């Protein structure tokens with residue numbers, strides 16, 4: 070078994086699409102970034118690379134590379150999963166916490182889990198997604214940004 074942790078945060082911007090865990094969420098604001106800025110997906114990718122003791126998401130998919138402009142983070146997650154299997158591991162389980170004051174995420178959590186499991190080729194029920202606010206405190210509380218933590222446990226195949 071190997072454990073990994075990932076963290077990511079992005080600024081929220083008017084008019085940006087709000088894509089979280091590969092699900093498009095109706096919202097007047099979305100995370101800003103070079104790629105689609107799917108914050109929880111980036112945290113999960115870093116958790117997978119972390120568990121494998123590999124360099125981080127920025128080293129694998131540099132934002133200085135135009136190939137990753139507006140990149141679909143589900144494609145990046147798929148590539149991270151490929152790297153994981155190449156190294157002889159699969160997902161035992163993963164747990165993600167999204168931290169956002171807005172938009173309201175509860176209605177989308179179920180679809181997020183299924184999407185991440187599909188992309189990672191993980192067993193049904195092995196990926197969990199939770200959301201919390203920080204009760205108006207800090208950059209997530211003010212709505213300036215959105216953040217996510219992810220932990221993952223990999224099992225040797």
Ligand code: MG
Pocket residue numbers: 077078079102106107108111
């Ligand atoms: Mg990011």
